[in-house]
Amino acid sequence: MNINLTLIAQLISFAVFVWFTMKFVWPPIMKALEERKAKIADGLAAAERGQHEQELAEKKAAERLHEAKQQAAEIVAKAEKRANEIVDDAKTDARTEGDRLVTAARAEIEQETNKAREVLREKVAELAVAGAEKILRKEINAAAHQDIVTALAKQI
Amino acid sequence: MAATEITSSEYIQHHLTNMTFGKLPDGSWGMAQSAAEAKAMGFWAIHLDSMFWSIGLAAIFLFFFMKAAKKASAGVPSGVVNFCEWIIEFIDTSVRGSFSHKNAMVAPLVLTVFAWVFLMNLMDLVPVDLIPRIAAEIGGLMGADPHHVYFKVVPSTDPNVTFAMALGVFILILFYSIKIKGMGGFIGELTGMPFETKNPLLKPIFMVINLVLEGVNLIAKPISLSLRLFGNMYAGEMIFILIALMYSGGVLLGTFGGALQFVWAVFHILVITLQAFIFITLTIVYLDMAHSEHH
Numbered sequence: 001m002n003i004n005l006t007l008i009a010q011l012i013s014f015a016v017f018v019w020f021t022m023k024f025v026w027p028p029i030m031k032a033l034e035e036r037k038a039k040i041a042d043g044l045a046a047a048e049r050g051q052h053e054q055e056l057a058e059k060k061a062a063e064r065l066h067e068a069k070q071q072a073a074e075i076v077a078k079a080e081k082r083a084n085e086i087v088d089d090a091k092t093d094a095r096t097e098g099d100r101l102v103t104a105a106r107a108e109i110e111q112e113t114n115k116a117r118e119v120l121r122e123k124v125a126e127l128a129v130a131g132a133e134k135i136l137r138k139e140i141n142a143a144a145h146q147d148i149v150t151a152l153a154k155q156i
Numbered sequence: 157m158a159a160t161e162i163t164s165s166e167y168i169q170h171h172l173t174n175m176t177f178g179k180l181p182d183g184s185w186g187m188a189q190s191a192a193e194a195k196a197m198g199f200w201a202i203h204l205d206s207m208f209w210s211i212g213l214a215a216i217f218l219f220f221f222m223k224a225a226k227k228a229s230a231g232v233p234s235g236v237v238n239f240c241e242w243i244i245e246f247i248d249t250s251v252r253g254s255f256s257h258k259n260a261m262v263a264p265l266v267l268t269v270f271a272w273v274f275l276m277n278l279m280d281l282v283p284v285d286l287i288p289r290i291a292a293e294i295g296g297l298m299g300a301d302p303h304h305v306y307f308k309v310v311p312s313t314d315p316n317v318t319f320a321m322a323l324g325v326f327i328l329i330l331f332y333s334i335k336i337k338g339m340g341g342f343i344g345e346l347t348g349m350p351f352e353t354k355n356p357l358l359k360p361i362f363m364v365i366n367l368v369l370e371g372v373n374l375i376a377k378p379i380s381l382s383l384r385l386f387g388n389m390y391a392g393e394m395i396f397i398l399i400a401l402m403y404s405g406g407v408l409l410g411t412f413g414g415a416l417q418f419v420w421a422v423f424h425i426l427v428i429t430l431q432a433f434i435f436i437t438l439t440i441v442y443l444d445m446a447h448s449e450h451h
Binding site for chain 1: 176194195198200202206207214221229241245260265267317321323324
């Protein structure tokens with residue numbers, strides 16, 4: 001229970017220990033703790049940012065998908081329309097071609113008919129001339145009555 | 157066992173005497189051979205056991221924390237670092253909670269006080285006879301009379317140790333009071349409160365009364381700080397010694413004493429931690445007061 005020199009010695013050692021703690025122990029550990037705190041805060045912030053970005057990206061992706069679907073639908077619609085058009089065109093073309101062919105065939109038929117008629121007419125004229133010759137014999141000269149016979153043939 | 161040769165009171169006395177180095181009655185320097193001799197040495201004597209354990213324990217504390225401080229980084233902590241960081245965060249929270257000013261000194265001071273007081277108190281859990289016995293054997297080997305080798309293991313049961321710490325805190329209280337408020341401000345705080353008057357005749361009387369009241373208030377801080385710790389640890393140590401006395405009372409009493417010692421030791425774990433915590437809390441509060449303009 002005696003108070004003696006120990007008090008002074010303890011006081012000095014106490015001061016030295018406090019000084020030591022203040023100089024070498026507290027600051028480095030505190031610094032590490034602060035740094036870790038900052039690091040964790042940064043990490044959390046980065047994670048949040050990442051999440052936000054992901055959300056944005058997802059949104060963008062959804063938008064893109066939607067757009068792409070729309071475009072695809074448009075393209076399909078266009079293609080269908082175009083196909084219909086092509087079919088229609090083909091139909092029209094075919095009809096036109098058919099008409100043309102029919103017209104051409106008709107014209108040819110007419111031509112052939114006319115030709116045949118002409119030939120027939122000539123043949124009838126010849127026959128008429130031959131018949132008249134046979135009937136009239138001598139009196140009628142083929143050369144002299146050519147125009148009459150031709151006119152006759154034309155009337156047939 | 158020592159108690160077979162000496163009486164119970166001598167046994168207790170033996171346990172409560174420090175290993176004191178000082179001037180012996182015959183004029184030479186050496187170890188005190190009895191409590192009376194230690195007392196007769198007066199102020200110019202030193203308690204070697206208190207010095208050894210307090211400095212040794214502080215060295216252990218500083219060694220571990222120094223190691224942690226070297227390894228500490230912003231990465232994942234492990235082992236010693238983790239433990240030290242846990243303590244430091246606890247101290248930091250305590251200081252932030254009660255100390256509202258900026259001072260880089262306070263937190264390390266509080267950490268030192270906490271760790272030191274805790275470790276010194278922790279020595280109380282070592283069986284009371286173990287280390288003194290070893291010390292007596294070593295003393296005997298070194299040529300001293302083993303019965304007169306005194307060795308107190310718990311430094312915080314030495315009032316010198318607790319007073320030194322409280323005095324250190326007290327010096328800081330005075331230093332920061334004067335530094336923050338100025339000499340005039342500090343004296344004004346001591347004399348201007350709690351009684352105030354505008355009457356010039358009453359003023360000097362009030363100032364004297366205030367000075368006495370505030371002076372007591374101020375002096376009470378280190379005294380209560382050190383005596384609370386000392387008293388608690390001294391009483392705890394005393395009970396351990398009394399329990400240890402039972403070991404010389406036969407098998408039955410000895411067994412009972414063993415059980416009692418265990419129970420008291422478990423309870424004491426709470427006491428030593430609590431005392432360390434109270435010491436730092438009051439230190440923080442006192443230093444906060446010293447930094448504040450008004451109480």
